[in-house]
Amino acid sequence: MALKAFHVSDVPNLDQVPQSASFSLYSTRFSKGLELNRAASFRIPKFLVIGHRGHGMNLLQSSDSRMKAIKENSILSFNSAAKFPIDFIEFDVQVTKDDCPVIFHDDFILSEENGTVFEKRVAELCLAEFLRYGPQREAGKDGKCLLRKTKDGKIVKWNVEIDDSLCTLEEAFHKVEPSLGFNIELKFDDNIVYQQDHLTHVLQVILQVVFEFAKDRPIIFSSFQPDAAQLVRKLQNNYPVFFLTNGGTELCYDIRRNSLEEAIKVCLEGGLQGIVSETKGVFRNPGAVPKIKESKLSLLTYGKLNNVPEAVYMQHLMGIDGVIVDFLQEISQAVADMIKPAKAVNAEEGLSEGNGETEAKSKLQFSQQELSFLLKLIPELIQH
Template sequence: MGKTGPMLLGGHRGMGENLASHDVDGQPLSVYPAYRENTIESFQQAAKCGVGFVEFDVQVTRDNVPIIWHDDDVVFGAADAPQRPMVKDLTLAELQALCGRGGNTSTSTAATASATAAGHGTGAADLPSSDSHFQQPHVLRGTSEDGSVVSTPRGGSDDGSGSMVDDCGATGGRPHSKLLRLFRDRSTRQAGTRYEPWACAADDSIPTLEAVFRAMPPEIGFDIEIKMTTGDDVVHTPAEEVDRMLSAILPVVDRLAGPQPPQDHFIDGPLLQPHPYRNAPASAAATASAAAAAAAAAAAAAAQQQQQPEQQQQPPMGRRIMFSSFDPDVCVELRRRQSRYPVYYLSGCGLYTHADARRTSIPAALSFAVEAGMRGVVMPASVLLKNMDTVASAGASRLELMTYGLENNDLGALQAQADAGVVAAIVDEVAGVTAALGGGGAVMGHGEEAADRV
């Protein structure tokens, strides 16, 4: 897109990665954005802001349920001696006990999950894997702040109802597991070195992939990142681990995705059209008014269809879906197992060290994407902005380029990418960026017609 159409904006984990704000003494003040990342509430809020799609991370539990969670592990307990079970070692019920809406479970259920964590040898000395690109520091060119920082006291937040909301959202003093995290600082963007309470003002439970499909309208596209936990010293992911992941994820997508979109590209077609969440009314009265207007419009449309029975009805809209992964072996297997949805290779392009040479440079990423039949490459905006000729190189190989990273919070950086021909950018400061763009979910390249805007 870019020069030939709008560059689409996607919401990173919904409204953005959860970052921490600190006082002058380094004590945690709040978690931003207010919405817990990778939850249905966060996805729905991003849709209201006007993004065209949401990006989220899918992992598979020990009982083979695809769930939405970014980190390799779940960290809870005392900050100086946390427990850190891997997501893949927990069942869905155990995950929900640990961080479903904050311990809305019995003490015995939480104890069972804790015992599972202990059984997998998660000690306080173990640190989270550095495999995740979003947990590592980036150079920031600038951000478009929306000015809304939600203060969350340590250990809980006031939800306005007179009761304290605990770290996962439970009220009334019920037993709960306190989630912890190594946050990046919102101001410095530097990675944290100590665990801090992961408390969000607008909390929600860990969703399954199925729940996300059922909760989100089909007009909102999905960038489904397959999140692998193999270390950066492993060249090839074991085939059985790839199979474990995809055998659980693909059937859910096939069952719930709806009819296949007519266009072959993730970016094309209905994904760029206005959707019900965009610029949603804020007040209850406005919501009721909008609902009444929508009902009247639906009734009028139904009456018109009755008057013109010979006119063929439009088929239901298919959701725009793409798969992505940092793991080349997963990308290859995704391409082999299905052809319905495009696969994009997610690469640090040398920003992160890895034993697999396919992950360590721009040329390696483009070469792999071509050889493996990928639709395109998703790369760090920080890398692309220093190597803008990559867009032309990708285009010559018939590859689409998308970007991620904190640089995409800067409107100038977004405009430069749109002008160059980048098809989509995944942003973290969703509220600020979309507000600056007038509530739209795309960026025009210079010279485009105004009619091309979404």
């Protein structure tokens, strides 16, 4: 891949939205739909809970069995997530060599043959090659052994309690519960600076599938690749686009990825609708939250801390719009308990809806241990 940067302003407007497209993202899971129009106004009407890679990511070296329960980024994982009261699932989309959008997180796919480990870039495989890895949908057919490299460089077998086949984006549209929204992460290699024509081609291939099969399903696009995020916003006006950032928790070569302030600039320059930040990035820089809101941007978060109910509730209090989580059962239940609709709270407290003197409360009653955790959380994060 040639290393050549570009300015998204140089790209012509390639708006491919069908004339009949609706500009309201509505789901039966929402009391109100997510609203987007061509002027880029966007509103999230409730605190969103989003399933990370479906039912949760696979962390194969973890001692927590929940991190190895169901194969991530699979149809089974997505439909398992749909059983919980969540709003969206998040998953990663790449495009194969023969122009098919597939769902897979890692840049490389690893396998073993005759004791030798092979590593191949997903974007350099054709669809048929990609689908040969892991369990096969055809009865009696065995797939290639699927391995994974951990963060510390170890190569382990991709063993989960309930396995499933690899899948395409089109397949997800056909087979996943239709009321469940899709947060489609546009996946690119962090170590490559992509040419303009390559990014444009990849995004057009993905958009073609989305436009053809999304129907009324709510969609949010997101990407760590700032040029891709701005470009997909320029290529279509139908769905909101969020910029993904680690919020300064790790240093990147591209300075646009190194702080929430830079993320705000990326969004405002490209007309994006929001930011998805690593949770620690927000807790370390809470002053960025009002700046994001003043810029009329939405804010979602991801990261391990989103599996801690108290950390999720703190974000709700801070005005964050939603969280991407792995432990769906625990967090969706905690959110339901912590963030009660005003009508339900009024009913519990014997208040009438017309009583303007008393504002409904939705705050959780914390134990002393929980309060201690909340008070210590932000300082500990800043130190580490």
